[in-house]
Amino acid sequence: xxxxxxxxxxxxxxxxxxxxxxxxxxxxxxxxxxxxxxxxxxxxxxxxxxxxxxxxxxxxxxxxxxxxxxxxxxxxxxxxxxxxxxxxxxxxxxxxxxxxxxxxxxxxxxxxxxxxxxxxxxxxxxxxxxxxxxxxxxxxxxxxxxxxxxxxxxxxxxxxxxxxxxxxxxxxxxxxxxxxxxxxxxxxxxxxxxxxxxxxxxxxxxxxxxxxxxxxxxxxxxxxxxxxxxxxxx
Amino acid sequence: xxxxxxxxxxxxxxxxxxxxxxxxxxxxxxxxxxxxxxxxxxxxxxxxxxxxxxxxxxxxxxxxxxxxxxxxxxxxxxxxxxxxxxxxxxxxxxxxxxxxxxxxxxxxxxxxxxxxxxxxxxxxxxxxxxxxxxxxxxxxxxxxxxxxxxxxxxxxxxxxxxxxxxxxxxxxxxxxxxxxxxxxxxxxxxxxxxxxxxxxxxxxxxxxxxxxxxxxxxxxxxxxxxxxxxxxxx
DNA sequence: TGAAATAGCGTATGGATTGAACAGTTTCGG
DNA sequence: CCGAAACTGTTCAATCCATACGCTATTTCA
Numbered sequence: 001x002x003x004x005x006x007x008x009x010x011x012x013x014x015x016x017x018x019x020x021x022x023x024x025x026x027x028x029x030x031x032x033x034x035x036x037x038x039x040x041x042x043x044x045x046x047x048x049x050x051x052x053x054x055x056x057x058x059x060x061x062x063x064x065x066x067x068x069x070x071x072x073x074x075x076x077x078x079x080x081x082x083x084x085x086x087x088x089x090x091x092x093x094x095x096x097x098x099x100x101x102x103x104x105x106x107x108x109x110x111x112x113x114x115x116x117x118x119x120x121x122x123x124x125x126x127x128x129x130x131x132x133x134x135x136x137x138x139x140x141x142x143x144x145x146x147x148x149x150x151x152x153x154x155x156x157x158x159x160x161x162x163x164x165x166x167x168x169x170x171x172x173x174x175x176x177x178x179x180x181x182x183x184x185x186x187x188x189x190x191x192x193x194x195x196x197x198x199x200x201x202x203x204x205x206x207x208x209x210x211x212x213x214x215x216x217x218x219x220x221x222x223x224x225x226x227x228x229x230x231x232x233x234x
Numbered sequence: 235x236x237x238x239x240x241x242x243x244x245x246x247x248x249x250x251x252x253x254x255x256x257x258x259x260x261x262x263x264x265x266x267x268x269x270x271x272x273x274x275x276x277x278x279x280x281x282x283x284x285x286x287x288x289x290x291x292x293x294x295x296x297x298x299x300x301x302x303x304x305x306x307x308x309x310x311x312x313x314x315x316x317x318x319x320x321x322x323x324x325x326x327x328x329x330x331x332x333x334x335x336x337x338x339x340x341x342x343x344x345x346x347x348x349x350x351x352x353x354x355x356x357x358x359x360x361x362x363x364x365x366x367x368x369x370x371x372x373x374x375x376x377x378x379x380x381x382x383x384x385x386x387x388x389x390x391x392x393x394x395x396x397x398x399x400x401x402x403x404x405x406x407x408x409x410x411x412x413x414x415x416x417x418x419x420x421x422x423x424x425x426x427x428x429x430x431x432x433x434x435x436x437x438x439x440x441x442x443x444x445x446x447x448x449x450x451x452x453x454x455x456x457x458x459x460x461x462x463x464x465x466x467x468x
Numbered sequence: 469t470g471a472a473a474t475a476g477c478g479t480a481t482g483g484a485t486t487g488a489a490c491a492g493t494t495t496c497g498g
Numbered sequence: 499c500c501g502a503a504a505c506t507g508t509t510c511a512a513t514c515c516a517t518a519c520g521c522t523a524t525t526t527c528a
């Protein structure tokens with residue numbers, strides 16, 4: 001029965017198997033999850049491995065499997081705890097959605113490795129569901145159907161993830177400027193030869209320098225305007 | 235000089251180091267990339283490993299490193315070729331954007347493993363850039379700035395990726411129905427206890443059964459309407 | 469007090485990416 | 499025409515990673 005549940009579901013809601021006999025656990029799931037977050041923060045997503053966590057906590061690798069059933073389970077727990085709870089949202093669906101997206105982008109900026117966590121399925125953990133819950137509450141005032149609200153939420157969530165991902169990859173490396181120039185030098189002749197007029201213009205005019213700080217507001221404004229059109233049409 | 239270029243850039247544009255001496259290569263990069271796509275199609279993204287490709291082609295694992303510098307490089311090449319070229323877009327930015335998004339979703343549906351390819355940086359490969367190029371051309375008629383056009387493109391692209399990803403994970407498993415019920419049974423009491431009114435309603439009313447086929451059109455309509463609002467305001 | 473349950477450990481397997489050294493093959497330079 | 503340079507694929511190896519199995523030691527319930 002409990003076996004059919006997705007990894008991490010039970011543990012994230014605090015359902016531990018009741019211990020009856022045997023030695024006391026040297027560790028706790030919480031400790032393991034915290035260590036995972038620590039490693040993610042300091043060395044990125046791929047540094048979150050059972051081996052490293054075990055070594056850091058002074059136990060053998062396989063001792064981990066007394067606490068989590070698989071690495072996937074661990075990742076779900078780490079993700080939920082690292083993302084944390086959503087903020088209080090202001091009144092008004094538009095302001096609320098803006099705050100919600102900004103908060104998500106902030107989380108991803110603080111912990112970029114969260115962007116690397118593969119999406120395994122619909123959210124089922126407490127904190128993730130709390131994010132959904134607060135946004136659905138804010139969207140209630142639009143008078144749209146639950147189905148439409150979910151569509152809007154998906155749109156906003158996807159956008160936040162996408163934008164954060166973009167920001168990270170563009171701001172990732174210090175040598176990005178150097179490398180971008182090298183790429184341009186390599187690419188431009190081929191773009192001209194290969195009939196890519198728009199991209200050629202983009203690269204040679206350096207219009208792409210505009211900075212992407214506005215892109216968050218830009219995309220968000222488009223989505224919100226689109227939702228507004230839907231609301232008005234009802 | 236060529237070392238500073240991102241992995242796969244040179245190779246994807248057909249720049250092979252000119253061979254002058256030594257034995258003739260037993261393989262070609264193209265052969266390797268095709269095999270990678272084959273494995274991805276038949277066994278998913280994680281089946282694309284240098285070991286398996288090498289074994290399938292009858293050479294040792296490390297022989298691969300004569301052709302590609304790293305697995306990352308291979309993945310870039312595989313991704314570009316597997317995604318292929320964009321379709322011809324119809325007249326009118328709205329129709330074009332719709333066709334563009336649909337085409338992307340189709341690609342992701344045909345080869346779901348493309349969704350698993352980690353995004354490494356701005357697109358630099360021929361096919362990927364072609365997708366950008368055609369959409370930018372279609373957006374030219376809107377009269378918006380290049381910056382705004384890029385913002386729109388980012389929005390559409392992110393949405394397509396996001397939607398395809400959602401479709402896959404929901405339609406992924408046959409036992410999804412079974413599992414969803416088990417999850418519901420586990421979750422609902424906790425949602426009630428934990429003060430998640432919207433989600434409780436969602437789960438108990440089975441409103442989430444509505445089907446996500448419309449979600450593509452829904453989200454797309456929101457984005458396009460939002461862009462339209464921007465155009466009108468100019 | 470003894471038996472059952474359970475924790476951590478050692479050992480082991482199978483897989484991945486990548487490096488170093490080496491031997492064979494081809495072709496250019498003279 | 500021949501040696502040397504360049505480049506090939508190979509073996510061997512190191513270093514990670516996630517798991518599985520079985521053992522021993524510990525704790526607690528009956």
